[in-house]
Amino acid sequence: MKAISPRRFSVSNCRCLSSHAAARINHHPQIQCIPGPTNFTSHLHGDALISFIKSASGKPHLLEIHAHLIRKFLFEDAIFFSAFLFRVALPPLHDLAYACRLFSKFRKPDFFQYNIMIRAYGMSDSPGNGFQLYQEMLRSGVSPNSLTSSFVTNCCIKSGSFFGGLQIHARILRYGHQSDGRLLTTLMDFYSSKEKYSDACKVFDEMSHRDTIAWNVLISCYMRNRRTRDALRAFDIMQSSYDCQPDDVTCLLLLQACANLNALAFGEGVHRYCEEHGFDKAMNICNALITMYSRCGCIEKAFEVFKGMTEKDVVSWTAMISGLASNGYGRDAIEAFREMQNAGVSPDYQTFTGVLSACSHSGLLDEGRMVFNSMSKEFGIPPNIHHYGCVVDLMGRAGMVNEAYNLINSMKVRPDATIWRTLLGACRIHGQADLGEQVIEHLIELKAQEAGDYVLLLNIYSSHGDWDKVINVRKMMKDRGIQTNPACSTIEFRGEIHEFVANDFSHPRKTEIFEMLDEINQQLRIAGYVAETMSELHNVGVEEKQIALSYHSEKLAIAFGVLSTPPGTSIRVAKDLRICVDCHNFAKMLSAVYNREVVIRDRNRFHHFREGRCSCNDYW
DNA sequence: ATAGGGTTAG
Numbered sequence: 001m002k003a004i005s006p007r008r009f010s011v012s013n014c015r016c017l018s019s020h021a022a023a024r025i026n027h028h029p030q031i032q033c034i035p036g037p038t039n040f041t042s043h044l045h046g047d048a049l050i051s052f053i054k055s056a057s058g059k060p061h062l063l064e065i066h067a068h069l070i071r072k073f074l075f076e077d078a079i080f081f082s083a084f085l086f087r088v089a090l091p092p093l094h095d096l097a098y099a100c101r102l103f104s105k106f107r108k109p110d111f112f113q114y115n116i117m118i119r120a121y122g123m124s125d126s127p128g129n130g131f132q133l134y135q136e137m138l139r140s141g142v143s144p145n146s147l148t149s150s151f152v153t154n155c156c157i158k159s160g161s162f163f164g165g166l167q168i169h170a171r172i173l174r175y176g177h178q179s180d181g182r183l184l185t186t187l188m189d190f191y192s193s194k195e196k197y198s199d200a201c202k203v204f205d206e207m208s209h210r211d212t213i214a215w216n217v218l219i220s221c222y223m224r225n226r227r228t229r230d231a232l233r234a235f236d237i238m239q240s241s242y243d244c245q246p247d248d249v250t251c252l253l254l255l256q257a258c259a260n261l262n263a264l265a266f267g268e269g270v271h272r273y274c275e276e277h278g279f280d281k282a283m284n285i286c287n288a289l290i291t292m293y294s295r296c297g298c299i300e301k302a303f304e305v306f307k308g309m310t311e312k313d314v315v316s317w318t319a320m321i322s323g324l325a326s327n328g329y330g331r332d333a334i335e336a337f338r339e340m341q342n343a344g345v346s347p348d349y350q351t352f353t354g355v356l357s358a359c360s361h362s363g364l365l366d367e368g369r370m371v372f373n374s375m376s377k378e379f380g381i382p383p384n385i386h387h388y389g390c391v392v393d394l395m396g397r398a399g400m401v402n403e404a405y406n407l408i409n410s411m412k413v414r415p416d417a418t419i420w421r422t423l424l425g426a427c428r429i430h431g432q433a434d435l436g437e438q439v440i441e442h443l444i445e446l447k448a449q450e451a452g453d454y455v456l457l458l459n460i461y462s463s464h465g466d467w468d469k470v471i472n473v474r475k476m477m478k479d480r481g482i483q484t485n486p487a488c489s490t491i492e493f494r495g496e497i498h499e500f501v502a503n504d505f506s507h508p509r510k511t512e513i514f515e516m517l518d519e520i521n522q523q524l525r526i527a528g529y530v531a532e533t534m535s536e537l538h539n540v541g542v543e544e545k546q547i548a549l550s551y552h553s554e555k556l557a558i559a560f561g562v563l564s565t566p567p568g569t570s571i572r573v574a575k576d577l578r579i580c581v582d583c584h585n586f587a588k589m590l591s592a593v594y595n596r597e598v599v600i601r602d603r604n605r606f607h608h609f610r611e612g613r614c615s616c617n618d619y620w
Numbered sequence: 621a622t623a624g625g626g627t628t629a630g
Contacts (some may be wrong), residue, residue: 188625189626250626252628283629
């Protein structure tokens with residue numbers, strides 16, 4: 001009622017429906033007319049009625065307006081009806097059932113009223129109906145404007161209807177709506193949601209003017225389609241353009257991209273940009289910064305951001321805890337967990353995932369069990385599959401593979417592929433072939449077996465020297481059409497991301513890189529490095545194995561790092577799969593012989609190599 | 621008489 005001018009409405013007039021009438025309305029939601037003495041709407045007409053409808057809040061007011069429109073024979077008056085429908089269909093009320101009844105009663109809806117309904121459907125849990133209504137609109141000869149296209153595109157995004165969206169795109173062109181930048185942004189988002197990256201780009205290219213939001217949609221499209229490097233490039237182009245500048249959303253997206261790519265230098269650039277524009281005060285940006293720095297292996301920087309925050313929420317604490325965990329600071333993570341509680345921030349289920357993973361990464365078996373037991377008892381958070389996964393990992397690494405197997409079988413939730421895979425990894429460490437075979441059976445049952453799973457099983461057999469079984473598994477993989485994807489390692493150099501796969505001959509500086517790798521291999525061998533051949537797949541000669549190992553993607557990336565940076569510079573490599581035993585030894589030795597800090601982030605965690613030692617004591 | 625687009629962190 002705040003918005004109503006006191007000149008027109010005295011306070012005493014401003015009362016809602018009588019409780020008697022309200023009770024009846026509750027019983028008869030289809031009610032069309034409310035009899036009885038007129039209330040504060042009675043003398044309203046024209047502009048005053050319009051502004052009253054606009055300021056109406058809550059259903060009782062709208063019902064009263066409904067009654068008023070009927071009483072004054074204004075229900076079929078498009079102006080009042082539109083304003084009324086707008087209030088009913090859209091938030092805050094957003095009563096779609098009521099809006100539908102109104103709409104179906106209205107004799108000849110115009111485009112504006114259709115637009116309201118289509119937009120309302122786009123925000124409801126039945127967005128497909130919006131598309132239906134759009135088609136009905138076309139059938140009844142009402143022409144859509146560019147807003148209609150925008151709302152119905154949104155319906156297609158929400159309902160996931162690809163062909164619907166294509167149809168809309170064709171109509172946009174037919175009706176000449178393509179000059180509307182906002183509409184095209186929505187259209188880009190549609191293609192992006194369908195992972196049609198190149199179509200989204202095509203729309204973007206055809207836009208005559210691109211504002212910050214259009215760029216942000218493009219960047220989020222790049223990220224959804226795993227074209228993270230293009231996302232970084234877009235940031236550079238935006239910064240050098242005159243008409244639009246990156247905003248906080250852009251930075252949020254980019255920090256995520258940097259975290260994925262291990263692009264520390266670029267991430268620092270985004271950090272500076274945030275400082276220059278005052279975004280670094282925002283909680284979400286700070287939390288994203290913490291994640292970016294810790295995913296890039298810079299836990300000190302992450303902590304600096306964390307310390308500088310005036311206010312910290314669960315997300316900040318959890319980001320810090322998970323960052324400490326993945327960087328091998330298990331005890332500090334648990335300490336941070338304690339501090340968080342002292343600071344009066346209560347943990348949620350993701351915090352526990354962080355704490356438990358800290359325990360599993362640092363081999364803190366007792367602490368992990370204690371936390372696991374306390375979470376439902378003390379905090380009322382029942383463990384989910386991720387929590388179980390951490391504990392399975394923890395027990396598995398400690399060699400308690402059978403106990404871990406029993407734990408999985410005792411879970412209330414259905415085990416997923418990831419948890420079986422975790423156990424399979426533990427079987428690999430402890431050479432448990434029998435249990436490994438059982439686990440593979442579970443994965444097959446889930447139809448989730450991947451190349452990596454068979455590789456683990458192969459590793460188990462080959463470490464036993466069980467070559468018959470190795471051949472069997474390889475045959476099985478061939479029969480089932482399972483192919484191994486080559487692992488990929490990335491390294492950042494001067495703000496560019498360089499990508500390597502095993503035996504990769506595509507890099508422009510390939511000759512130098514291979515020469516450098518040979519040189520490194522020789523030097524390391526002098527220092528006592530012996531290539532680890534146990535985990536290789538084939539039953540091939542020792543010579544052959546050593547050759548196959550020497551061109552692993554992480555070694556190529558490291559060689560490139562040694563080649564392109566001055567002595568003493570840290571080498572940071574990200575790998576999409578797990579680092580292998582041999583590359584682990586290689587990096588460890590290199591950190592001593594070449595006196596370089598080497599940081600490798602693999603699929604699971606960080607490995608910090610310094611002076612011939614690694615932050616994780618054992619290889620995994 | 622007249623509405624719309626991106627990110628929501630771990």
